[in-house]
Amino acid sequence: MKTWNYIALTLVIIGALNWGLIGFFGFDLVTTLFHGPLFWLARVIFALVGVSGLWCLRLYSAASKDTDLLTATHR
Numbered sequence: 001m002k003t004w005n006y007i008a009l010t011l012v013i014i015g016a017l018n019w020g021l022i023g024f025f026g027f028d029l030v031t032t033l034f035h036g037p038l039f040w041l042a043r044v045i046f047a048l049v050g051v052s053g054l055w056c057l058r059l060y061s062a063a064s065k066d067t068d069l070l071t072a073t074h075r
Helices: 003-026 029-033 036-056 059-063
Strands: none
Touching: 003 029, 029 059, 036 059
């Protein structure tokens, strides 16, 4: 579980940074890196970021307890 938490958190941070770039500068880094024939890869990244956001919702239950959020497991 701990590994999935780190992977999900990393993807959520990547998504947040990409949204920050879009909001401040109108620049979509993921689409810029994976455009043209590789656009399907950008869509996969966006989907993984979305699923990671849902996974990280589990961390809210751990936030109310005195535990390390990244090692928390759903009970």
